[in-house]
Amino acid sequence: MAAPAQAIDPIHQFNIERLLHLNVGGLDASFTNASLFMVIIFLAVTALMVLGTSGAHVVPTRVQAAAEMAYEFVASTVRDTIGKEGMRFFPFVFSLFMFVLFANLIGLIPGAYTVTSQIVVTFAFAALVIGTVIVYGLMKHGAHFLHLFVPSGVSPILLPFIVLIEIISFVSRPISLSVRLFANMLAGHITLKVFGGFVAMLLGAGAYAILSPLPLIAITLLTAFELLVAFLQAYVFAILTCVYLNDAIHPGH
């Protein structure tokens, strides 16, 4: 094979490499390539939202218009899903959406690391969302929050099953929320890499090199599709966060 095995291996792109060995109180706190891209995401979002709006122009510049669009997009999502009371969670949902969106988009740049392709990252976000739902729900409504699991107007015979189903659905939320994003990113990047590998392999396979444009076209189309997925998954993550937070604010069906 002409290309080195590492370049063809579709899993290699998810490897984490320590760039800086750090150890805080016995815990591994190394600065890795994933950490580097987390910092890049943070800087990119900050550049857009803080530096881009520093002029506070009445007639916005391009960057400020983009920042305003992001603001209004997430604000309308929160308002439509939760209502006016939900605006207290707007900074949280916004940060989540922007972080995930930028992670997904930056991950599409060749050679970049996709932070959201790590289950631990997406699960941390999902756990944060569900944790917020539980803590806020119990704080705001106390025991009434548990009515979330007891829908009104159900016959007493069915009630135990319904409660069981509600609890299972609640528990599966963080899993589905994290796995959906993680799996989409992982699968998309593996697919891109596999087709990229096809191009390299065909080029190195003599007469078959004539076929190599086919996977190249496929990558081009897939990249466009992955751009859509990158945005869509960030949006899905944000809107599901809103739906779950809505349960914390308005428990009981």
Next chain:
Amino acid sequence: MASNTTATTQAHGGAADHGGAFPPFDSTHFASQLLWLAITFGLLYLLMSRVALPRVGRILENRAARIAGDLEAAKAAQAQAQAAQVAHEKTLAEARAKAQELGQEAHRSLAAATEAKRKALESDLNAKLAAADAKISETKAKAMANVDSIATDAAGAIVEQLTGRKVDAGAIASAVAGALKA
């Protein structure tokens, strides 16, 4: 952590084909990932909630207020323009009515003056006509009187010629008057 156990159990299946553990399920880097995620996301949340979002919210509010104010001003200006137009139209109508009035007045006075002139002329003409008539009748009467004397003279001359003798003028005059009367 529950997630760690599920993740690592799944990882063994995924890692079968590759040398090490399947990287996304490799728990050796979980601690550093979570730490750096907490740092970056925490900072991002702080910056967004404290600086960026209030600022964007303020910008949008300012713009909405500005647009509403401008619209209000435009509406006021439009109302003013409409009022001005109404006033203008009123003035125009008034001026038109006045002009018409003036025109009619002029027309009326002109007609009256013409009428007076015509009447004066007519009466003058009538007077002249009457004078002419009087003169004609006077001239006629004078002429008629002359006719008497001419007729008398002529009759006297004729009789003198015919008879060869002078006739009494008084007799001829009465005879002529009788003939003329007949």
